Amino acid sequence: MAEDAGMLLELYNRMVTVRTFETVAGEYFAAGEIPGFIHLSIGQEASSVGVCSCLQADDYVITTHRGHGHMIAKGADLKRMTAELFGRKTGYCKGKGGSMHIADFSIGILGANGVVAGGLPIIAGAGFSIKMRKTDQVAVCFFGDGAANRGTVHEVMNLASVWKLPIIFALENNQWASTTPLEVSCAVEDISCRAAGYNMPGVVVDGNDLIAVRKATLEAVERARSGKGPTLIENKTYRIRGHFEGDPQKYRAQAEITPWQEKNDPIKRMYDYLVTDGILDEKMNLKIWDDAAAALEEAISYAKDSPFPEPEEALEDLFVNP
Amino acid sequence: MTERILSASAALSEALHEEMKRDETVFILGEDLTAHAGLFGQFKGLPENFPDRIIDTPISEAAIVGVGVGSALTGMRPIVDLHFSDFVTCCMDELVNQAAKIRYMFGGQVKMPLVVWCPDGAGIRAAAQHSQSLEAWFVHVPGLKVVVPSEPADVKGLIKSAVRDDDPVMFFQNKNLFSRQGPVQKEEYLIPLGKAAVKRQGKDVTLICYGSGYYLCLEAAKILAGQNIDAEIVDLRTLKPLDMDTVISSIKKTRRAVTVHEACLTGGFGAELCALIQEELFDLLKAPVKRVAARDVPMPFSPAMEDFCMPKVADVVEAARSAVSWTASR
Structure with a gap:
């Protein structure tokens, strides 16, 4: 499959934007300017950008507590995202959600979910609704290796398969469920083998290879759109940062992390690919990073210049008809 | 105004017929719905009249309510039948952390027109796990509306309002009252939520x-x-x-x-x-x-x-x- 050079460059750009957003968010969190918790997906950008690059504008995505990449990859506005992380009135959720509960329904993002695996039952509803309304949309749910062990996942995968719902289960196996490594929490190494029990395809993908992620996702999307049902894609990747920013990470050694950073960074790998193919040169690369930094700087200014919500606004938005 | 004597079940079924005819985004989802028109026969006529919109599910309460939540977010008006209200415990995350919270935590971006229909109550010798009345749990969760009708006329007027409401409604109907009869107005009417x-x-x-x-x-x-x-x-x-x-x-x-x-x-x-x-x-x-x-x-x-x-x-x-x-x- 020959991928279009301009499109690949654009996707590289988007991975750089995700990385820059999260790096900058991490800095502002460390400086105490972002309240609460943030969970970064640094090192997993090929999965978020790769999967979302295969979707139409009206396709649905549900993301997780580690969801900044999925939001940006689906087209979320950096300013409104940043403002939400800063708890401002101009944020996506008017400061009611924060990093863990962010959404943009206007671009099909049905929300990040703070409950591990919380999005999976909901994606079944999005898929069912597509079927009832007879549109050609698909619905993607991102979740992690930790979420894969929730009982609801079993209910949803069985239901999605028996009803042939247009769903892509995008599992990001980053090897760590909070502080618990895969080998002590999971009876299998390849979680995607569980798909066999639901009579749907389960695919293991090099999740740090953008082109491999796209190839698997395009097949799953095609299958979903043509009414053949769901696919479980397991993007093997690695969580470079702690579970949350500020996590002391006493449970793992830097020696485990370093090879992923040095030899398996999805952005570096894509850079090498694009340079080898003559699509990207160093001058262009610097401009991509500079532009991303400038966009983030603008988003941060927007957030910091935005007002906090009035305390009483906490009482709004509960019901449509109170 | 013409009145007939209807059972609570018949009032429910009549109301749902009216609402499903009026709005094609309304559908009913749950376990064992089509074989006997609901476990208690409460959906009489609906499987024949709306075969694509009353849907049997696997025994998977979290997935069932998840389908309700996800389809409510994407343009449908689902009614979820929980079989016995006791089974809310098998889908509490979907009810309490999802349905109740989604509109609020996303800053009012969306509506959640979901009805969760829960047959509750004791007195049918069904013992500990099929006899509870759990409405107070849900009153304690901001973001949910809670309706508990008594007479057939209330059942009809309230379920119609619940279906049309853009917020999630827990609708508790007592199993012992399904066959209770009462006068129900023939002409269409609604009973607003929040009116004693x-x-x-x-x-x-x-x-x-x-x-x-x-x-x-x-x-x-x-x-x-x-x-x-x-x-x-x-x-x-x-x-x-x-x-x-x-x-x-x-x-x-x-x-x-x-x-x-x-x-x-x-x-x-x-x-x-x-x-x-x-x-x-x-x-x-x-x-x-x-x-x-x-x-x-x-x-x-x-x-x-x-x-x-x-x-x-x-x-x-x-x-x-x-x-x-x-x-x-x-």
Whole structure:
């Protein structure tokens, strides 16, 4: 499959934007300017950008507590995202959600979910609704290796398969469920083998290879759109940062992390690919990073210049008809 | 206005026929719906008339409510049948962390037009895991509306409003009342959520009830009338939003109140009512507000024990009498 050079460059750009957003968010969190918790997906950008690059504008995505990449990859506005992380009135959720509960329904993002695996039952509803309304949309749910062990996942995968719902289960196996490594929490190494029990395809993908992620996702999307049902894609990747920013990470050694950073960074790998193919040169690369930094700087200014919500606004938005 | 006598089940089915005909985004989802038109026959006619919109699911409550939540977010108006209300425990995340929170935590970006239909209540010898009345749990969760109808006419008017509402509604209908009959207006009507009904006028004591508690109060009021105690019955119909205005104006008149529900006593909705009443009317009350409720044990199987644990007409009579005599003794 020959991928279009301009499109690949654009996707590289988007991975750089995700990385820059999260790096900058991490800095502002460390400086105490972002309240609460943030969970970064640094090192997993090929999965978020790769999967979302295969979707139409009206396709649905549900993301997780580690969801900044999925939001940006689906087209979320950096300013409104940043403002939400800063708890401002101009944020996506008017400061009611924060990093863990962010959404943009206007671009099909049905929300990040703070409950591990919380999005999976909901994606079944999005898929069912597509079927009832007879549109050609698909619905993607991102979740992690930790979420894969929730009982609801079993209910949803069985239901999605028996009803042939247009769903892509995008599992990001980053090897760590909070502080618990895969080998002590999971009876299998390849979680995607569980798909066999639901009579749907389960695919293991090099999740740090953008082109491999796209190839698997395009097949799953095609299958979903043509009414053949769901696919479980397991993007093997690695969580470079702690579970949350500020996590002391006493449970793992830097020696485990370093090879992923040095030899398996999805952005570096894509850079090498694009340079080898003559699509990207160093001058262009610097401009991509500079532009991303400038966009983030603008988003941060927007957030910091935005007002906090009035305390009483906490009482709004509960019901449509109170 | 023409009235017919319908059972609560028939009223429910008629209402759903009307709503599904009116709005093609309305559908019903749950376990064992089509074989017998619902476990209790409550959806009679719907499988034949709307074969693509009443859907049998696997026994997967979290996924079922998840389908409700996800389809409500994407343009549909789902009604989820939970089979027995006791099974809310198998989908609490979907109800409490998802359905109740999504509109709010995303800053009002979306609506959640979801109805969760829960057959509840005891008295059918179904024992501990099929007999609970759990409405108070959901009243305690901001973001959910809670409806507990009693008479067939209420069932019809309230389910229609619940289906049209853009917020998630927990709709508890008592299993023992499915075959209860009552007059139901033939012409279309709605009963707004959050509107109580004074179903019997009286001057001595206010009986505040909902669901099956209403029928206990109705019988009790007849007995009390024979003892020269004139009871007023306020059927709340909706617990959230709560029509406290109607409760307060009734108690301002009677100055005594008894709360009646089939759910067990401790932490029940009667406790919330007592708190609200004393906050508003402390100086006016002539007696402490009494609560009638089930005993604080899981519902036992053996008939004599179950009957012992459930609230009875005599309990309501006794509570009302003691409220009235309290005044006399002061």
